[in-house]
Amino acid sequence: MNARTVAVIGGGPVGLAAAAHVLERGMSPIVLEAGPEAAHAVRQWQHVQLFSPWEYNVDKAAARLLAPTGWNSPDPQSYPTGGELLDRYLSPLATRTPLREAIRTFSRVTAISRVGFDKAKTKGREQAPFEIRYRNGKGPEVLRADAVIDTSGTWFSPNPAGSNGLPAIGEPECTKRIAYGMPDVRGAARSRYEGKAVAVLGAGHSAIGTLIDLVRLAEQVPGTQAIWLLRGTDPAKAFGGGRNDKLAARGELGSAFAALVxxxxxxxxxxFGVTHLSDFEGRLKIAAEARSGARSVIADELIVSTGFRPDFSFLSELRLRLDPAIEAPVALAPLIDPNEHSCGTVRPHGARELAHDEPGFYLAGMKSYGRAPTFLMMTGYEQVRSIAAELAGDKVAAARVELVLPETGVCTRGGLETAAAPGCCGGPAKQDASACCAADETAKKAASAGCGCS
Known part of the structure; x- marks a missing residue:
């Protein structure tokens, strides 16, 4: 396309990486960040330790921008928290490099279209620049760009508590007792949760991490109770790959959680599929329906860690090609569909898989994964490297794969665990019938409780 001006929606890790690649390719990025500072969403989870070490969390083009500033690259094998990611990488990238001139904070995008073209008009459409409208506290602003990369993420559009994708009945009325995502229960939000019965809904890493923190809080403050509300039937599915996980911190989290359970x-x-939320004598009644019948849990607080979903409200005048279920680009959706697998072996992908029927527009980062939960930051870096190459007209570089992803220890296909499949956890156990896989068998022979994947 040989684009000249590229608007990047969102100034998080992937958005800043996109801007770095765009700048390196000789184009002009403009980053529109809704928050008061770059990486505003990361600031909401800065207490969380990442599963991946520094080597997977620093984009190469961003590192090249930082190098002349005297930036000290962190130990590639150490694991940062969200706060350390901000302090040691994202903030310097946003304030000490040429990107500081490209970032517009307090700039929330409200709509995107083509100049002179509504969604229905086709002839000549791809030659028209994009019109991006945004609010910055001074009134509506308009920006024109040759291309748009939407890396706005999903952090501020969490899934509701209801098991059918809708808010549970009564959920909007009970918001004072509900938090979404992964609140800092031992830090900034400690006073809200200490000494209380806290229910956590979800089976992903955010739910697991929060439950572990609640147990640690209970060790310090008697009366604190952690209640895990699981929609599924098998808690073991949340324990992960244990020692077999190529991201060691992720495997250790699952093993530690299994021990606490x-x-x-x-x-x-x-x-526990939540259907109703209501007040009960000053506390929260969480009601569910299951095959065994209706039942309820009484708690003081509810933390909903059921994932996130993309916000497409400001993209309604663009021609998107989205999978109807996953809400990811149609070429990417089969690779990440959680109904089919949850492996970390999703192959790297780029501009080709992320393209839409709107030339010059791309979704990247967590938002590109729609409702799928398997995104890794390094995947986003590879996405924007490829997109920037495509926008610069370098189709060879755009098609080239420059990333090898670490594998997770436990895979599912069609919703069924296949942890003992070849190449996953070392295959089936050879002698010990109580072991679920070769890795589990080896761990038990070494007098360990197992690898943690069963």
């Missing part, structure tokens, strides 16, 4: 330090409620 086994020790009875977390109350577990399975098949």
């Amino acid at each position: 086994a020790a009875g330090k977390i109350r577990v409620e399975t098949e």
Whole structure:
């Protein structure tokens, strides 16, 4: 396309990486960040330790921009928290490099279209520049660009508590007792949760991390109770790949969580599909329906860690090609569909898989994954490297794969665990019938409790 001006929506890790690649390709990025500073969403989870070490969290083009500033690259094998990611990488990138001239904060995008073209008009459409409208506290602003990369993420559009994708009945009225995502229960939000019964809904890493933190809080503050509300029937599916996980920190988290559940330090409620939320004598009544019948849990607080979904409201005048279920670009959706697999072996992908029927427009980063939960930051870096190459007209570089992803330890296909499949956890156990896989068998022979994947 040989674009000249590229608007990047969102100034998080992937958005800043996109701007770095665009700048390196001789184009002009303009980053529109809704928050008061770059990476505003990361600031909401800065207490969380990442699963991946620094080597996977620093984009190469961004590192090249930082090098002349005297930036000290962190130890590639150490694991940063969100706060360290901000302090040691994202903030310097946004304030000490040429990107500082490209970032517009307090700039929330409200609509994007083509100049002179509504969604229905076709002839000559791809030659028209994009019109991006945004608010910055001074009134509506308009920006024109040759291309747009939407890396606005999903952090501020969490999934609701209801098990059918809709808010539970009564959920909007109970918001004072509900938090979404992964609040800092031992830090900034400690006073809200200490000494209380706290229910956590979800089975992903955010839910697991929050439950572990609640157990640690309970060790300091008697009366704190962690209640795990699980929509599924098998808690073990949340434990992950243990020692077999190529991202060691992720495997360790699952193993630590499994030990706490086994020790009875977390109350577990399975098949808990939330349907109703209501006040009950000054507390929160969480009601569910299951095959075994209706039941409820009484808690003081509810943390909903059921994932996120993309916000397409400001893209309604663009021609998007989205999978109807996953809400990811149609070419990418089959690779990341959680109904089919949850492996970390999603192959790297770029501009080709992320393209839409709107030439010059791309979704990248977490938003490109729609409702799928398997995104890794390094995947986003590879996406924007490819997109920038495509926009600069370098189709060879755009098609080239420059990333090898680490594998997770446990895979699912068609919703069924296949942890003992060849190449996953070392294959099936050879002798020990109590072991679920070769890695588990080896760990037990070494007098360990197992690899943590079962």
